[in-house]
Amino acid sequence: MTASTDTTTLTGIGVSPGLVAGPVARMAPSIPEPEIETLPSGADLEEACDSVAAAALTVKKGLELSAAEAKGEGRTLLETTAQMAADPTLTSSAQAMIRERRLVPARAVWESAGTLASMLESLGGYMAERTRDVADVRDRIIAVLTDSPMPGIPRRPEPFVLVAEDLAPADTALLDPEKVVAFVTSEGGPTSHTAILARSLGIPAIVGAGAEVTDALTEGDIVLVDGTKGTITVNPSEDALRRARELASRVREFHGDGATRDGREVQLLANVGDGDGARSAAEANAMGVGLFRTEFCFLDQPEEPSIDQQVEAYKAVLEAFPGKKVVVRTLDAGADKPLPFLTDASEANPALGVRAYRTSRRDPEVLDHQLEALARAEADTEANVWVMAPMISTAEEAQAFVDKARSYGLRTAGMMIEVPSAAIMADKMFEHAEFASIGTNDLTQYVMAADRLLSSLADLSTAWQPAVLRLIKSACDGAAPHGRPVGVCGEAAADPALAVVLVGLGVASLSMTARALPDVDAVLKSVDFADCQRLAQLAIDSPTAEEARSAVRSGLPVLEELAL
Structure with a gap:
């Protein structure tokens, strides 16, 4: 080179x-748009319709085979795309165009996909992001139909x-x-x-x-x-x-001893979605799990898994961390993680709708089953289970969830802080919640009123926004008099510079992808807690996200040495 x-x-x-x-x-480049062509007189329309269904099935099976070989979030993404290939809306619409307008199959699929994408885009939020899946599946089906290279x-x-x-x-x-x-x-x-x-x-x-x-x-x-x-x-x-x-x-390793240079412990934990992810995190010496995304066990299920099935899925994660903390998030269904048996995909704004803990208003038995399964899984393993509910917005919700979790024998119950009201009212929330974990992705979205999936607003979708950092400080300040720990499990925890700020604001644990553990650990071990507090103050006093980030990075020369 x-x-x-x-x-x-x-x-x-x-x-x-x-x-x-x-x-x-x-x-x-994507598959080129097919020409507007019609089938010749006397062509077998039903045979053409069958070719669309067969091509969609070929694409679905190919994606499912790839999903079986993938792990964690990669597997989930492939399974989701495979579901789109199996969606009868796309194929039935294309078949109708073949029968009614005699369009050639490739053109019919193209127009059907365009209609479906426009409908999803009009819904906004997660549904709008799925237009990328539609285009991907469209191109793959057309590649099969036209015997072209698969994109x-x-x-x-x-x-x-x-x-x-x-x-x-x-x-x-x-x-x-x-x-x-x-x-x-x-x-x-x-x-x-x-x-x-x-x-x-x-x-x-x-x-x-x-x-x-x-x-x-x-x-x-x-x-x-x-x-x-x-x-x-x-x-x-x-x-x-x-x-x-x-x-x-250079190969940096984490040895399971997260702390600042002067010895203040910072628990460095892992975000996981299944047993494979948990075992990988344990091999990376994560000090525990700070976010077990239980919905990953549900995403490929057309209906709610049985309690026994849930127990086995949860045990696969808990068994990887005997004697250590595993923070379990109850179902965060809705918005970017729809579950057909629990959420309504037709909501006008699913990010502000009946999602996460709010689904228990309509379907309380789903949460009951999950808590029962978690209690059984904990009893069968040596892990220390902490359970939390996502999208808690009021002190009444915090109390109701904690009481329900305890009724199933789960000793340590808390909440996610993703909604600004939870951070602002943290002093009241922690009268009930025994701990909290801040989901910085959603908190940022709601604080900045900017769809986290919209690329044109990407500059607003960063936890470096001083308004977001001030709310994190508010949450930590509300927890302190009650002696409750606050963690961060959003993407911000994996940013080594931002991790320093979060610790300075009062955060006790950081949960991230296991690959980020060595980098975050190296930077934390280069600073004293007083340095963290000083840099945190610089960040929340900054007028903009970019100035906050620049000020903190200027105060951390180790970042340049480590190329972070």
Whole structure:
């Protein structure tokens, strides 16, 4: 790999840290729009309709096979896309166009997908983000119908930096970190599924760079991607390449002893969704689980799993952490995680609707079954279960959930703080909740009134916003007189610089993807608690998110040394 003297630096939104170099490989363009053609006179319309159903089934089975080989969030994303391929809305609409307008199958699928995407986009929120799934499934079905190459990640003999307009969830789930050393997209935001999965895979990534940036990156260009700073250097210097190689050769490890330099313990925990994720987190020496996303056990289920099935799913996670804390979040169904047996996908604004704990207003038995299963799973293992409910908004809800959890024998019950009211009223909330974990993704969305999935508002969707940090401080201040611990389990916990700020605000534990543990640990061990408090004050006194981030990073020279 050689460098040129003609060096250019481009910028986007860094969402997954790391400094790597490689040649650009551009994502193959989407399947071109088929021409408007009709079937010839005498053509068998039912045979054409059957070809659409058969192609959709082929795509569904292919995605399911890929899902079976994937793990954690990647598997969930592939299963979700497979469900879209199986959605009769898409195929039946295309078949109607074949029968009524005699459209050729590929054109019928294209128009049917366009109608479905427009409907989802009009719903906003999570449903709008699913338009990317529709386009992905559309292209795959048309590829089968026209015997064209299946769209997806390019294949290259050497590792490369992937450049694309955006990545479909199915593409992101199949990324191989050994081949795709980094990726850059023109669209997307810091809390999109693409960004979250990039962090879980440990792939440096930049999103929301804009078409003018990605268009400037040509096939074969040597680029240096800094996923922390959000910069793409085209034709980097030999010195920059040498430094990137040196940093890549360093291996940082976490030894399960999270603390600041002066010995203040900070529990560094892992976010997991299933037994495989829990075992990986245990191997990474996580001090426990700070967020067990139980809905991952439900997402591929058309109906509520039995209590016995739930017990087995929960035990698979709990058994990986004998004697350690496992914080379990009850079902966070709704918005970006719809469950057909529990949520209403037709809500006008699902992010503000009947989601998470609120579903127990209509279907209390689902929560009852989950708490019973958790109690049984805890009794069969040696883990220390802490259970919390998402989307708690009032002190009455906090009390009701804690009382219900205790009625099933679950000793430690708390809540998520994702709604501004919970942070503002924290002093009253902690009269009931024994602990809380802050979900910074949703809290930021609600504080800034900015859809976390909308790439055009990505600059607002960051926990560096001083308004968000002030609410986190309010939550910690409300917990302190009651002696209740507050953790953070949102994406903010994996940002080493922001982790320092969170500890300074009073946060006692940070939960993240297991890959982020060594970096966060290294930075925390470089500062005293007083440094954390000083930097936290700088952040909440800043007028903007960018100034808060810059001020804190300037006070942490270790970040430059570690390329974080």
